[in-house]
Amino acid sequence: MSTLKILVIDDEPGIRSGISRILRNFRVDYPFMEEAFDFEVVEASTGEAGIENIEKDKPDILLLDNKLPGIQGIEVLEYVRKKQMNIIVVMITSYASLELAVKATSDGAYDFIPKPFTPQELKSSIENITKRVFLKKMTNKLQETGKQIRFQFLSVLSHELKAPLNSIEGYLQMIKERQAGPQLESYDYMVDRMLHRITGMRTLILDLLDLTKVESGKGKRDIKKIRLADVAHTAIDTMRPYSIQRDVRITLHGDENIYVMADSEELEIIFNNLISNAIKYNKDGGEVNCTLSDSGHCIEILVEDTGIGISTEDINRIFDDFVRIKNEKTKHITGSGLGLSIVKKLIDSYHGTIEVSSEPDQGSKFRVKLPIDAPCS
Amino acid sequence: MNTTKKTILLVDDDQDYLYQMKTRVESFGFQTMLAESQKEAEALIESTKPDLAILDLMMENEDSGFILCYKMKKKYPGVPIIIATGVAAETGISFDINDENNRKWIRADRFLEKGIRSEKLKEEIYKLLKINS
Numbered sequence: 001m002s003t004l005k006i007l008v009i010d011d012e013p014g015i016r017s018g019i020s021r022i023l024r025n026f027r028v029d030y031p032f033m034e035e036a037f038d039f040e041v042v043e044a045s046t047g048e049a050g051i052e053n054i055e056k057d058k059p060d061i062l063l064l065d066n067k068l069p070g071i072q073g074i075e076v077l078e079y080v081r082k083k084q085m086n087i088i089v090v091m092i093t094s095y096a097s098l099e100l101a102v103k104a105t106s107d108g109a110y111d112f113i114p115k116p117f118t119p120q121e122l123k124s125s126i127e128n129i130t131k132r133v134f135l136k137k138m139t140n141k142l143q144e145t146g147k148q149i150r151f152q153f154l155s156v157l158s159h160e161l162k163a164p165l166n167s168i169e170g171y172l173q174m175i176k177e178r179q180a181g182p183q184l185e186s187y188d189y190m191v192d193r194m195l196h197r198i199t200g201m202r203t204l205i206l207d208l209l210d211l212t213k214v215e216s217g218k219g220k221r222d223i224k225k226i227r228l229a230d231v232a233h234t235a236i237d238t239m240r241p242y243s244i245q246r247d248v249r250i251t252l253h254g255d256e257n258i259y260v261m262a263d264s265e266e267l268e269i270i271f272n273n274l275i276s277n278a279i280k281y282n283k284d285g286g287e288v289n290c291t292l293s294d295s296g297h298c299i300e301i302l303v304e305d306t307g308i309g310i311s312t313e314d315i316n317r318i319f320d321d322f323v324r325i326k327n328e329k330t331k332h333i334t335g336s337g338l339g340l341s342i343v344k345k346l347i348d349s350y351h352g353t354i355e356v357s358s359e360p361d362q363g364s365k366f367r368v369k370l371p372i373d374a375p376c377s
Numbered sequence: 378m379n380t381t382k383k384t385i386l387l388v389d390d391d392q393d394y395l396y397q398m399k400t401r402v403e404s405f406g407f408q409t410m411l412a413e414s415q416k417e418a419e420a421l422i423e424s425t426k427p428d429l430a431i432l433d434l435m436m437e438n439e440d441s442g443f444i445l446c447y448k449m450k451k452k453y454p455g456v457p458i459i460i461a462t463g464v465a466a467e468t469g470i471s472f473d474i475n476d477e478n479n480r481k482w483i484r485a486d487r488f489l490e491k492g493i494r495s496e497k498l499k500e501e502i503y504k505l506l507k508i509n510s
Contacts, residue, residue, distance in 0.1 A: 179400060
């Protein structure tokens with residue numbers, strides 16, 4: 001339960017106590033709101049007393065009569081607006097002063113309640129305002145968390161981009177100082193390591209581009225009916241040189257004639273990541289099995305490998321940004337730590353699911369389900 | 378300088394940084410022992426006592442360096458510890474080791490930027506090991 005503070009500024013005691021009474025046990029609750037709201041009413045009989053209270057109590061809502069003994073309601077409104085306070089102002093006016101109500105609205109009043117009003121009229125106005133307060137709170141919260149996540153992402157990203165540069169710079173410095181002596185061959189290791197770090201950095205940049213597409217390119221998404229096997233073949237062909245190098249056999253199983261509504265580039269990103277991981281984290285001479293199936297409302301892509309597997313403690317983290325599982329077995333494998341997080345984001349955007357099960361040293365299974373008629377967001 | 382070689386423990390999850398540090402530190406005339414993770418380092422110090430340790434801050438955990446530092450100081454209170462980090466430049470977080478409050482819980486003897494020049498690094502190590510250069 002959240003309580004909104006309402007300040008009533010009106011010189012008529014009857015109106016003030018009436019409003020207090022009507023709102024005392026009033027609650028606003030909608031299914032879409034996380035919590036219900038109730039109200040605490042504070043009263044002031046003059047504009048001056050009202051402003052004092054605004055400064056002290058910071059109300060959420062202000063119910064404001066215009067005709068006051070000292071300064072006028074419209075001046076109180078002006079005060080609130082000038083100070084850029086986060087208060088929703090509702091003018092209480094008589095029908096006769098419609099003109100004033102219009103002016104007040106253009107000055108930043110949110111609503112006006114004509115006098116005399118029924119309890120129901122007051123309640124429905126307060127109900128609307130509450131919805132607005134709630135939405136505003138939600139938006140602020142979302143922007144806040146969004147900002148935080150972005151900041152975190154950028155700071156990790158800068159770390160990930162700087163690490164290879166630092167390493168390359170370090171080696172170049174050693175070479176410049178001829179730290180391994182005059183023999184050129186003595187520097188082979190350093191050169192190999194530099195090339196390795198450059199490859200890693202390139203992967204990271206390519207993954208970042210994918211991620212940008214996923215996060216910003218929603219408008220450009222081109223949803224078409226796609227034959228799943230075509231995309232699978234393309235991905236497998238792309239990975240062929242790598243799989244030959246690792247002596248890993250890739251086989252495609254299942255129905256060649258399954259169709260899905262999706263963006264082909266996005267599907268390719270999903271396949272590429274899953275299949276390249278299945279090769280990367282495999283054993284030399286291992287296998288990758290990719291199986292396509294169709295259950296009526298959704299299609300399923302299963303990618304199984306015979307690789308090093310993932311421990312139970314690591315399995316929950318693998319879809320997060322920049323997570324790379326570091327251990328003796330993964331030490332020499334490059335990756336940006338973004339691949340699976342991109343895959344997860346894409347699948348979420350299709351309202352699909354991805355599940356993983358794994359047995360260390362036996363292999364991992366990634367099971368993707370996508371609805372056939374992509375109900376895209 | 379002392380004739381018996383002092384041993385310096387280097388811990389960093391970037392194998393290249395580790396290799397480069399090893400080369401530098403060995404060129405100063407020290408022995409090194411290496412670990413690529415907090416976990417590996419913890420296992421290593423179970424059996425061996427280094428004369429000084431240089432730890433990376435962010436490894437498996439973002440505060441791995443602090444955890445290791447705590448464990449090291451508990452086991453070997455007299456062994457000086459340097460935490461080498463690039464954190465300050467990246468996130469704006471910086472730890473002032475001379476601040477009394479930080480000193481109480483971090484317990485590292487020095488914080489050094491990762492890009493530190495060799496002579497400066499050597500100087501810091503010498504100071505902590507109380508060697509006259």
